[in-house]
Amino acid sequence: MRGGLTWTIRDPPRAGCAPVTLLEVTGLSKRFGGLQAVSGLSLSLETGDVLGLIGPNGAGKTTAFNLISGFLGPDAGDVRFDGRSMLGLKPHAVCRAGLARTFQIVRPFPHLSVLDNVKVGALGRTPVVAAAADKARAVITQVGLDAKMHAAAGGLTLAERKRLELARALATEPRLLLLDEVMAGLNPTETGAIVELIKRINRSGISILLIEHNMRAVMSLSHRIVVLSFGEKIAEGPPAAVANHPKVIEAYLGDEYVHAPQA
Amino acid sequence: MDLTLVGQGLLNGLLFGGVYSLTAVGLTLIFGVMRVVNFAHGDMMVWGMYLAWLLATRLGVDPYLGFVVCAAALFAFGLVTQRFLVNRIVDAPHEMQILLMLGVALILENAALVAFGPDPVRVRSALTASTIWLGPIFVDVARLVTFGVAIALTLALYLFLTRTDLGRSMRAAADNTYGALVIGTDVRRVYAVAFGIGAACVGAAGALVSPILPFQPSGGLAASVTSFNIVIIGGMGSLVGAFVGGLLVSLAESLGAVFLAPSLKELVSFSLLVIILLFRPAGLFGKGVS
Amino acid sequence: MKLLGAGAIAVLLVLPAFLGSYAITLFIFIFFYAFLGQAWNIVGGYAGQLSAGHAAFVGVGAYTAAMLSLHAGLTPWVGMFVGGALSACLGVVIGYLGFRFGLRGFYFVLLTVAFAEICRIVALNTEAVGGALGLYITFTGNPRQFQFQDNRVYYYVALALMLSATGIVAWIERHRFGVYLSAIREDEAASEALGVDTFKYKMLAMAISSFLSGIGGTFYAFYLFSLQPNAVFGIPLSVEIIIRPIVGGAGTLLGPILGSFILSPLGELSRAYFQAAGWSGAHLIVYGALLVGVVLFLPEGAYPFLARWLRRGRSGG
Numbered sequence: 001m002r003g004g005l006t007w008t009i010r011d012p013p014r015a016g017c018a019p020v021t022l023l024e025v026t027g028l029s030k031r032f033g034g035l036q037a038v039s040g041l042s043l044s045l046e047t048g049d050v051l052g053l054i055g056p057n058g059a060g061k062t063t064a065f066n067l068i069s070g071f072l073g074p075d076a077g078d079v080r081f082d083g084r085s086m087l088g089l090k091p092h093a094v095c096r097a098g099l100a101r102t103f104q105i106v107r108p109f110p111h112l113s114v115l116d117n118v119k120v121g122a123l124g125r126t127p128v129v130a131a132a133a134d135k136a137r138a139v140i141t142q143v144g145l146d147a148k149m150h151a152a153a154g155g156l157t158l159a160e161r162k163r164l165e166l167a168r169a170l171a172t173e174p175r176l177l178l179l180d181e182v183m184a185g186l187n188p189t190e191t192g193a194i195v196e197l198i199k200r201i202n203r204s205g206i207s208i209l210l211i212e213h214n215m216r217a218v219m220s221l222s223h224r225i226v227v228l229s230f231g232e233k234i235a236e237g238p239p240a241a242v243a244n245h246p247k248v249i250e251a252y253l254g255d256e257y258v259h260a261p262q263a
Numbered sequence: 264m265d266l267t268l269v270g271q272g273l274l275n276g277l278l279f280g281g282v283y284s285l286t287a288v289g290l291t292l293i294f295g296v297m298r299v300v301n302f303a304h305g306d307m308m309v310w311g312m313y314l315a316w317l318l319a320t321r322l323g324v325d326p327y328l329g330f331v332v333c334a335a336a337l338f339a340f341g342l343v344t345q346r347f348l349v350n351r352i353v354d355a356p357h358e359m360q361i362l363l364m365l366g367v368a369l370i371l372e373n374a375a376l377v378a379f380g381p382d383p384v385r386v387r388s389a390l391t392a393s394t395i396w397l398g399p400i401f402v403d404v405a406r407l408v409t410f411g412v413a414i415a416l417t418l419a420l421y422l423f424l425t426r427t428d429l430g431r432s433m434r435a436a437a438d439n440t441y442g443a444l445v446i447g448t449d450v451r452r453v454y455a456v457a458f459g460i461g462a463a464c465v466g467a468a469g470a471l472v473s474p475i476l477p478f479q480p481s482g483g484l485a486a487s488v489t490s491f492n493i494v495i496i497g498g499m500g501s502l503v504g505a506f507v508g509g510l511l512v513s514l515a516e517s518l519g520a521v522f523l524a525p526s527l528k529e530l531v532s533f534s535l536l537v538i539i540l541l542f543r544p545a546g547l548f549g550k551g552v553s
Numbered sequence: 554m555k556l557l558g559a560g561a562i563a564v565l566l567v568l569p570a571f572l573g574s575y576a577i578t579l580f581i582f583i584f585f586y587a588f589l590g591q592a593w594n595i596v597g598g599y600a601g602q603l604s605a606g607h608a609a610f611v612g613v614g615a616y617t618a619a620m621l622s623l624h625a626g627l628t629p630w631v632g633m634f635v636g637g638a639l640s641a642c643l644g645v646v647i648g649y650l651g652f653r654f655g656l657r658g659f660y661f662v663l664l665t666v667a668f669a670e671i672c673r674i675v676a677l678n679t680e681a682v683g684g685a686l687g688l689y690i691t692f693t694g695n696p697r698q699f700q701f702q703d704n705r706v707y708y709y710v711a712l713a714l715m716l717s718a719t720g721i722v723a724w725i726e727r728h729r730f731g732v733y734l735s736a737i738r739e740d741e742a743a744s745e746a747l748g749v750d751t752f753k754y755k756m757l758a759m760a761i762s763s764f765l766s767g768i769g770g771t772f773y774a775f776y777l778f779s780l781q782p783n784a785v786f787g788i789p790l791s792v793e794i795i796i797r798p799i800v801g802g803a804g805t806l807l808g809p810i811l812g813s814f815i816l817s818p819l820g821e822l823s824r825a826y827f828q829a830a831g832w833s834g835a836h837l838i839v840y841g842a843l844l845v846g847v848v849l850f851l852p853e854g855a856y857p858f859l860a861r862w863l864r865r866g867r868s869g870g
Contacts, residue, residue, distance in 0.1 A: 095748035109739035120736045124748035357658035358603045363848040369841025375831045
């Protein structure tokens with residue numbers, strides 16, 4: 001598993017558009033004391049794609065997100081967004097460049113209303129408060145939180161907070177959205193709704209990189225999937241191929257569960 | 264440079280450091296177990312001093328015996344304060360905790376002002392006037408005994424924390440509150456005792472200092488800030504750090520008084536604080552505040 | 554709401570005609586401390602960075618204006634801005650050290666206290682600024698020297714200060730700056746992820762707050778006519794500054810004003826009571842009790858509580 005081969009199966013280019021690499025991560029590494037959290041991670045995401053990032057707990061997925069979004073500085077490697085290196089940029093500058101992220105444990109501004117929460121995101125592109133408020137209202141409608149527009153964010157249910165987190169990030173008008181376990185803690189109905197929402201967001205032209213443990217959701221949403229284990233990429237490809245990949249099964253369940261790959 | 268003066272400064276600094284250490288250990292215990300910063304620490308110490316003064320002037324009890332009573336009284340005060348005030352804000356944002364303890368500090372300081380007046384007082388002990396000469400340097404017997412008792416108390420606390428069940432529970436709660444709860448630790452009792460012990464330390468320290476220096480109610484906040492200095496330098500939550508930090512800060516202040524000017528010695532500890540805050544807020548031994 | 558505000562201001566404008574000297578002095582202190590509290594509110598209330606050392610800025614402003622007036626004959630009307638600028642520099646230094654090095658919560662509080670105490674000790678030991686005796690300003694009553702014969706002029710100056718600061722905060726509240734500050738207060742990391750340059754906005758808040766406090770220092774110097782390091786740099790003044798917005802409602806526009814209207818009379822009554830009993834300075838005990846009470850029972854302060862209560866009343870609840 002460590003330092004092994006990665007199987008990469010490229011899917012054929014989508015007809016009618018030349019693929020543009022929006023995010024290019026090369027050789028990303030990060031060590032915390034004795035632990036190598038991320039090791040030589042390379043991945044790329046084309047404009048319009050949904051890329052899923054999966055792996056067992058502790059595989060380094062959130063660390064990778066923190067590295068890409070500027071919350072952590074890598075020990076080695078590069079992150080290029082639309083050709084520009086994001087290294088050394090503080091998180092707010094990364095967001096300004098068009099790369100927005102959500103947090104694994106949602107972080108609403110508890111004493112501010114839903115509208116004010118989303119306004120913070122919208123003000124990044126629209127400095128005037130009134131116009132930003134209009135934009136915020138539109139986004140809130142988009143994610144279906146109209147009814148709670150003026151409610152304090154601290155009082156929302158978990159599913160509503162997830163939508164709020166999405167709305168805030170969307171309000172910054174990103175081209176790439178990093179979603180960190182946005183479905184954690186949601187029941188099947190709520191999950192289904194969020195999956196639909198994410199599909200709508202992607203269809204509107206926003207590329208998505210998502211960390212998820214909910215396999216069904218990942219398989220249904222992603223064009224391609226990258227699998228991490230112990231900080232290293234162990235597999236990459238379209239959902240079906242990755243699901244049956246022996247190394248992936250081994251990483252999640254242990255090697256006694258590895259069967260011969262299905263034809 | 265007058266080496267005698269430097270030597271004297273070093274010795275006095277070291278001896279006084281015992282009390283600093285005891286005070287800091289109390290503060291760091293409270294922080295380590297409860298993650299609460301006791302802004303009222305110095306004012307509790309002032310009450311320890313005044314209680315010793317009361318015992319000495321009204322009952323003729325020497326502070327070197329009376330410190331036990333002071334420690335016990337402050338222990339009780341700590342228990343009560345924790346139970347009725349601090350407990351309610353253990354999970355509140357840090358700013359709220361600071362403001363609460365600041366309020367308690369103001370109450371304590373001004374209650375002392377009302378009770379004892381603003382003028383500095385001093386306590387006489389049987390040992391006050393005696394000195395021992397080591398060559399050109401003299402040692403106040405009072406300071407020596409203060410140092411000895413302070414060290415003994417710190418050692419006793421260390422043994423308590425490592426050898427007794429309650430002490431071990433306290434360290435468990437300090438390391439991992441949730442885990443401690445899971446194994447059935449009565450966390451509230453642990454918190455109360457921790458706060459009580461922290462207060463007792465500072466009450467004893469106050470009593471031990473009372474024969475050495477004059478004191479007044481307004482000294483409370485200054486004492487608090489010095490304690491914070493020490494605890495930050497040593498590392499918040501680290502008992503060893505508090506102990507070493509106490510000695511270090513006392514030495515630094517003492518030398519500062521020798522080389523700069525006595526009135527500037529506070530400047531030394533404040534400047535030290537700023538430097539540590541900037542470059543190594545985790546302190547020498549600490550894990551840092553989240 | 555706006556009508557109420559205009560009405561209140563109108564009342565305050567005509568009040569001096571009906572008040573005696575003692576009452577006018579009381580109002581001067583209400584307005585002045587509301588002003589200082591409002592200045593603090595920007596960085597302590599809105600941005601959520603608790604500073605317990607704001608006396609440092611008041612002191613720097615006060616000493617600067619006083620020294621410039623005493624030694625260079627510079628009118629305090631100009632000296633006020635020099636003092637404010639110097640205070641802003643100090644604020645920027647403290648802010649830079651605190652924010653660049655990631656000091657939050659307790660550590661930041663301690664940093665601010667440390668700087669205020671350093672200022673105090675330096676002033677105490679510097680003969681050039683009067684040392685322990687401090688500075689004394691001779692009363693001339695000359696308006697060009699920021700001195701007025703009539704107490705009522707001070708009243709209007711203090712009122713103007715309070716209204717200006719409140720106006721500034723109102724502006725901030727309604728623009729992006731204010732929204733960003735609230736976001737920073739609620740959750741800094743989340744704000745960063747949404748494109749907010751938290752360092753820049755915290756620094757701006759600190760600069761404005763300390764500038765205004767410095768201007769307040771000039772008023773302090775030329776109203777009280779004496780500056781002593783322990784009084785003007787000391788913790789008691791910092792406590793006076795922060796307690797009004799905290800009791801009234803930190804991070805709200807009217808909090809510092811409401812807090813000042815509650816605390817100044819209360820402070821005066823306590824001061825009189827304790828002084829009569831022979832214990833001067835002990836009125837802070839009341840402040841301590843208030844702080845404890847507010848933290849335990851009314852953490853958002855009086856104003857939000859009142860506002861909610863009034864709203865419920867109006868909706869017929």
